[in-house]
Amino acid sequence: MTKCKGCGADIIFGITLHxxxxxxxxxxxxxxxxxxxxxxxxxxxxxxxxFASPEDQFAQVRLMDVYESHFITCPQAGELRKKR
Numbered sequence: 378m379t380k381c382k383g384c385g386a387d388i389i390f391g392i393t394l395h396x397x398x399x400x401x402x403x404x405x406x407x408x409x410x411x412x413x414x415x416x417x418x419x420x421x422x423x424x425x426x427x428f429a430s431p432e433d434q435f436a437q438v439r440l441m442d443v444y445e446s447h448f449i450t451c452p453q454a455g456e457l458r459k460k461r
Contacts, residue, residue: 378403381400381447381451381453381457382453382457383451383452383453383454383456383457384451384452384453386402386403386447386450386451387402387403387404388400388401388402388403388447389401389403389444391444399446400446400447400448400451401444401445401446401447402444402445402446402447402450405442405443405444405445406442406443406444406445407440407441407442407443408440408441408443409438409439409440409441410438410439410440410441410443411437411438412437412438412439
């Protein structure tokens with residue numbers, strides 16, 4: 378774990394699908410996450426609930442720990458982002 382250079386908050390680093398590092402808040406948040414697709418018995422050990430979208434695609438929704446991008450919560454985020 379490290380500290381944010383802008384605000385001093387505890388952060389960790391994740392890796393994007395493109396192999397780039399992204400700062401994340403060190404403490405995960407509980408969020409409901411929808412997972413689309415057909416549901417089999419082995420895929421639903423503890424689903425919170427199931428819903429069907431307007432396209433009749435079923436999804437199960439689970440309460441999960443989610444690490445939020447620190448750029449969302451850091452008051453200094455604009456000054457810390459790398460230029461593209």
